[in-house]
Amino acid sequence: xxxxxxxxxxxxxxxxxxxxxxxxxxxxxxxxxxxxxxxxxxxxxxxxxxxxxxxxxxxxxxxxxxxxxxxxxxxxxxxxxxxxxxxxxxxxxxxxxxxxxxxxxxxxxxxxxxxxxxxxxxxxxxxxxxxxxxxxxxxxxxxxxxxxxxxxxxxxxxxxxxxxxxxxxxxxxxxxxxxxxxxxxxxxxxxxxxxxxxxxxxxxxxxxxxxxxxxxxxxxxxxxxxxxxxxxxxxxxxxxxxxxxxxxxxxxxxxxxxxxxxxxxxxxxxxxxxxxxxxxxxxxxxxxxxxxxxxxxxxxxxxxxxxxxxxxxxxxxxxxxxxxxxxxxxxxxxxxxxxxxxxxxxxxxxxxxxxxxxxxxxxxxxxxxxxxxxxxxxxxxxxxxxxxxxxxxxxxxxxxxxxxxxxxxxxxxxxxxxxxxxxxxxxxxxxxxxxxxxxxxxxxxxxxxxxxxxxxxxxxxxxxxxxxxxxxxxxxxxxxxxxxxxxxxxxxxxxxxxxxxxxxxxxxxxxxxxxxxxxxxxxxxxxxxxxxxxxxxxxxxxxxxxxxxxxxxxxxxxxxxxxxxxxxxxxxxxxx
Amino acid sequence: xxxxxxxxxxxxxxxxxxxxxxxxxxxxxxxxxxxxxxxxxxxxxxxxxxxxxxxxxxxxxxxxxxxxxxxxxxxxxxxxxxxxxxxxxxxxxxxxxxxxxxxxxxxxxxxxxxxxxxxxxxxxxxxxxxxxxxxxxxxxxxxxxxxxxxxxxxxxxxxxxxxxxxxxxxxxxxxxxxxxxxxxxxxxxxxxxxxxxxxxxxxxxxxxxxxxxxxxxxxxxxxxxxxxxxxxxxxxxxxxxxxxxxxxxxxxxxxxxxxxxxxxxxxxxxxxxxxxxxxxxxxxxxxxxxxxxxxxxxxxxxxxxxxxxxxxxxxxxxxxxxxxxxxxxxxx
Numbered sequence: 001x002x003x004x005x006x007x008x009x010x011x012x013x014x015x016x017x018x019x020x021x022x023x024x025x026x027x028x029x030x031x032x033x034x035x036x037x038x039x040x041x042x043x044x045x046x047x048x049x050x051x052x053x054x055x056x057x058x059x060x061x062x063x064x065x066x067x068x069x070x071x072x073x074x075x076x077x078x079x080x081x082x083x084x085x086x087x088x089x090x091x092x093x094x095x096x097x098x099x100x101x102x103x104x105x106x107x108x109x110x111x112x113x114x115x116x117x118x119x120x121x122x123x124x125x126x127x128x129x130x131x132x133x134x135x136x137x138x139x140x141x142x143x144x145x146x147x148x149x150x151x152x153x154x155x156x157x158x159x160x161x162x163x164x165x166x167x168x169x170x171x172x173x174x175x176x177x178x179x180x181x182x183x184x185x186x187x188x189x190x191x192x193x194x195x196x197x198x199x200x201x202x203x204x205x206x207x208x209x210x211x212x213x214x215x216x217x218x219x220x221x222x223x224x225x226x227x228x229x230x231x232x233x234x235x236x237x238x239x240x241x242x243x244x245x246x247x248x249x250x251x252x253x254x255x256x257x258x259x260x261x262x263x264x265x266x267x268x269x270x271x272x273x274x275x276x277x278x279x280x281x282x283x284x285x286x287x288x289x290x291x292x293x294x295x296x297x298x299x300x301x302x303x304x305x306x307x308x309x310x311x312x313x314x315x316x317x318x319x320x321x322x323x324x325x326x327x328x329x330x331x332x333x334x335x336x337x338x339x340x341x342x343x344x345x346x347x348x349x350x351x352x353x354x355x356x357x358x359x360x361x362x363x364x365x366x367x368x369x370x371x372x373x374x375x376x377x378x379x380x381x382x383x384x385x386x387x388x389x390x391x392x393x394x395x396x397x398x399x400x401x402x403x404x405x406x407x408x409x410x411x412x413x414x415x416x417x418x419x420x421x422x423x424x425x426x427x428x429x430x431x432x433x434x435x436x437x438x439x440x441x442x443x444x445x446x447x448x449x450x451x452x453x454x455x456x457x458x459x460x461x462x463x464x465x466x467x468x469x470x471x472x473x474x475x476x477x478x479x480x481x482x483x484x485x486x487x488x489x490x491x492x493x494x495x496x497x498x499x500x501x502x503x504x505x506x507x508x509x510x511x512x513x514x515x516x517x518x519x520x521x522x523x524x525x526x527x528x529x530x531x532x533x534x535x536x537x538x539x540x541x542x543x544x545x546x547x548x549x550x551x552x553x554x555x556x557x558x559x560x561x562x563x564x565x566x567x568x569x570x571x572x573x574x575x576x
Numbered sequence: 577x578x579x580x581x582x583x584x585x586x587x588x589x590x591x592x593x594x595x596x597x598x599x600x601x602x603x604x605x606x607x608x609x610x611x612x613x614x615x616x617x618x619x620x621x622x623x624x625x626x627x628x629x630x631x632x633x634x635x636x637x638x639x640x641x642x643x644x645x646x647x648x649x650x651x652x653x654x655x656x657x658x659x660x661x662x663x664x665x666x667x668x669x670x671x672x673x674x675x676x677x678x679x680x681x682x683x684x685x686x687x688x689x690x691x692x693x694x695x696x697x698x699x700x701x702x703x704x705x706x707x708x709x710x711x712x713x714x715x716x717x718x719x720x721x722x723x724x725x726x727x728x729x730x731x732x733x734x735x736x737x738x739x740x741x742x743x744x745x746x747x748x749x750x751x752x753x754x755x756x757x758x759x760x761x762x763x764x765x766x767x768x769x770x771x772x773x774x775x776x777x778x779x780x781x782x783x784x785x786x787x788x789x790x791x792x793x794x795x796x797x798x799x800x801x802x803x804x805x806x807x808x809x810x811x812x813x814x815x816x817x818x819x820x821x822x823x824x825x826x827x828x829x830x831x832x833x834x835x836x837x838x839x840x841x842x843x844x845x846x847x848x849x850x851x852x853x854x855x856x857x858x859x860x861x862x863x864x865x866x867x868x869x870x871x872x873x874x875x876x877x878x879x880x881x882x883x884x885x886x887x888x889x890x891x892x893x894x895x896x897x898x899x900x901x902x903x904x905x906x907x908x
Contacts, residue, residue, distance in 0.1 A: 021839065024848045083721070084887075091881045092722045097840045102722055105837075109724035109860070172839075443840030 008045050009121040010154075012036075013052060014161040021173035026182075029175050033183035043213050047206040048124040052161075054180045054205045056168030057131035061204045066135050066166050068143060070099055073163055076144045077103040080151055081113050094498045097443015098172065104160035107151070119155045131166065180205060188212040200229055200411050222349050224263040227270040228297065229412030231341075233401060233420040241419070244385060247402040248355070248376040250340060251392040251570035252420060254313045255303035256320065260337060262288050262296045269302075269337075279323040283330060284337050291369045291576065298362075299341035299409075300374070304333050305573070308564040310396050312557060314516060338571050339366070340374040340401075343409060351409035358409070370574040376403075389421055395570055396562040398422050424511045426553050427533050428453065428545045431466055432506040435488050437498035438473075446485050446500065448473040451510055451530065453523060454546035464541055466504055467522040469550065475511065475531030483535070507539040508532055515554040525550050577710055577873070578678060578685045582899065588617060588878070590687060590713065590899075592678065595660040599676055599687045610662060612689025613673035614640065614756060628655060630664050632672025632700075632789050636756065639781045651700065668695025668702025669855050670757030671786055675704070683710035686871070690715055690878070693857050693865055697728060698760045698791050704869060712871035713899065716879035717856045718834055721888075724858050725834075731853045732765040735832070738849055739771050739808045742828040748804050750821070752813045752847070753832040755779035757855050759810050760786050760793060762832055766808055767794025774804050776811040813845065859885070866894055875899040 006012055016036045020029045033053070040046045051059050058064040074093070078085045083106065092102040107113040130150060137143050151159050164171045181199055185192040190212050198220045199208040211217050258277070259270040267285040269278045278285060281302065304311040315333050319325060342362040343351055350358055359376070366373045379385050379402070389400050399422040407417035430451035438447030452466030476484070487506060494501030512527035565571060583589035589601030598607035604624040611619060611629040614636035620627065626645035629637070634646045649655050651674065655662040659681070664674035669690040678685045686709050695702035735751070742749040753759045759779045766773055773796040775783060780798045787793060799811065804824060815821055816829065829847045834854025841850060857865070866874055866889055874889055874896040876882040882898030889896035
């Protein structure tokens with residue numbers, strides 16, 4: 001093996017990934033990756049490396065996928081190792097919390113895994129070519145044969161990372177896109193801000209890297225119909241602020257975030273996860289065009305708005321995901337797009353301008369083209385924030401957004417420039433019914449819990465029985481999680497693979513954002529974002545809330561009296 | 577065959593009702609209580625009669641505050657009751673740890689307690705009775721084929737390298753290692769490399785017992801005493817959040833445990849290095865030990881996956897079955 005063969009090998013990549021995984025500091029991780037990128041001889045190898053680090057087997061913009069699931073890989077590994085899936089592999093996976101880590105360890109320790117492999121070096125491009133080859137194979141047997149052929153020439157750590165790359169998701173080394181961009185910036189001595197900007201516009205790590213190498217970052221242009229990453233807000237309780245004078249305040253709509261691109265007689269709407277959702281909202285499409293809007297990118301919210309009132313998110317849900325909605329649906333749940341930011345106008349991207357400047361642009365567009373926009377208010381003290389918050393809640397909105405007037409639009413960032421003020425919709429006393437083994441960083445612990453609500457009435461002499469109402473995987477402290485893991489040992493009724501069925505005993509006060517109707521569940525309702533508020537050692541299963549309580553919360557949410565917009569308005573809806 | 581039962585469904589202890597012997601039982605119930613080793617999960621709460629354990633186990637228990645009556649029983653020296661003979665064999669887990677061998681008219685039984693084979697370098701070794709075994713009750717904390725320990729020299733080197741590297745860069749290397757057993761293994765490795773150490777106060781007293789029994793643990797002092805500059809620090813995981821440790825601004829943390837084999841522990845514990853040094857037997861050695869002892873019947877206990885180990889033992893032609901279900905708490 002020559003030094004240069006190793007440099008461009010997948011083994012070098014995998015060992016670098018492991019080194020990054022085994023390093024705690026983010027800046028050190030980025031430096032290790034930068035050093036690795038610099039060691040690679042050319043841009044072709046560097047591009048493959050960043051693809052494998054951040055995008056998977058194929059470049060993100062290729063939209064190509066290896067149609068090979070986790071279960072197939074695990075079965076392929078069991079066949080290779082000659083181990084039983086149900087008896088052996090499942091338990092190994094549960095213990096590690098990661099199928100690929102279990103495979104790595106078995107390849108290293110299990111005698112057959114050792115015997116069947118004689119590692120040799122593969123270049124990054126050979127591995128990339130292998131993925132293309134694998135994607136073209138139709139038959140499952142053939143795929144398994146090819147995987148076995150590859151594995152027989154790899155080391156365990158290479159096998160683990162090859163699997164993670166194939167799954168087209170994070171390598172689980174605590175090194176996400178942000179960090180890869182940092183490494184590229186460091187490797188090519190470019191300003192991080194420029195790298196991030198170029199990456200947002202190219203949507204590709206490989207292209208960003210290529211531009212960085214050639215010093216052509218400035219040439220990257222934005223184009224319409226390619227969504228920009230949304231700027232996000234931090235919750236108020238995570239930031240220490242008492243003086244709000246640098247902020248403006250808007251109501252946080254009870255709707256869905258949306259980015260609208262309007263250009264050349266075309267409209268495209270993108271959801272929070274940057275997927276197109278235009279087809280579900282045809283009236284918005286015609287609305288924008290009828291108002292003569294053009295060459296704009298707007299950030300805002302889709303809400304159900306009727307008779308000068310914002311209607312609950314539950315009703316908007318009836319429109320979400322429905323492509324080509326019927327006229328009846330359109331009439332019953334009419335939606336509006338309320339803009340609160342403007343990201344581009346004409347050929348100019350506005351994201352580097354301050355919020356005050358962008359608001360001026362937006363107001364001009366609103367006046368000229370009768371575009372509905374949110375209204376902002378100034379606040380000084382926490383008391384101002386509180387009184388605004390109460391008004392927002394009376395309108396039926398979720399709470400407030402506080403935004404720094406001098407901030408630029410920090411795409412893809414959750415910083416302290418935008419702050420959200422919310423409070424949980426409610427809480428219920430529930431009982432622990434199932435515990436699910438965690439994966440990733442919660443591997444080896446039961447970390448996800450299904451909570452139950454009482455399904456019969458609180459009568460004397462009647463044993464309570466419970467139906468699931470939600471699954472929570474947060475809100476507890478580390479100590480509470482350890483306590484739960486210890487405690488559930490004694491109350492196991494059943495085992496279903498990584499899931500434990502528990503004797504109802506432990507009462508959990510659950511906090512959530514909202515009660516939603518869900519006909520597919522036994523309870524008929526689900527909770528949005530449920531999380532632990534407290535372990536109620538003081539309560540017994542006889543104190544658990546019942547379905548009537550859930551129903552009451554739901555009805556209260558839906559039918560609560562809403563203040564119309566004209567009282568302390570939160571948006572302007574100009575009529576054409 | 578000797579009859580036995582679990583003390584209770586999720587507990588540790590095993591009761592031999594006919595012989596009136598309790599192995600690591602919590603409560604005496606008029607039994608002769610034999611204790612395998614000094615970890616808290618094996619030591620009884622209350623005793624009505626003197627407990628029986630190896631001299632080092634008794635001394636460690638006393639150092640940890642045990643106040644009950646005891647009788648020290650040397651390794652390999654039989655203790656006769658009117659119906660049984662009890663003999664202790666070194667278990668290789670920690671100092672004083674013993675496998676308990678019971679012989680009676682009805683046959684014999686070997687209970688491993690926690691054991692490690694090959695043995696921990698700071699223990700009396702791991703040795704088995706030479707007689708054919710009827711009943712073998714073995715712990716399998718790491719009873720999955722993903723667990724195969726690296727050689728002791730490799731792990732010792734990882735410990736020393738971690739300490740040297742960070743001391744050279746002006747950091748305090750912190751080893752998260754359990755106070756009893758693991759801590760002394762780390763010290764043993766660092767002592768050979770002549771690296772000075774600071775020890776958690778509770779561990780300090782236990783180190784003296786190790787020294788009494790002839791294990792050299794190097795140059796060490798108590799955490800409370802003074803500066804940690806230029807020293808490696810050895811503390812249990814729960815002491816990481818304590819004030820005296822938090823105030824060390826430049827620190828690098830290594831987690832030393834069998835559980836450190838799992839990648840998830842990195843994020844769960846916020847550490848700089850994982851050193852998978854266990855004081856339990858691994859899956860492969862366990863299969864080898866059963867192969868070597870060829871017991872008539874094997875029971876697997878103290879394992880999150882007893883079924884799995886039995887599945888492999890049965891495949892190898894042994895009569896094996898799980899005994900209760902446990903999740904490990906204290907040190908591993």
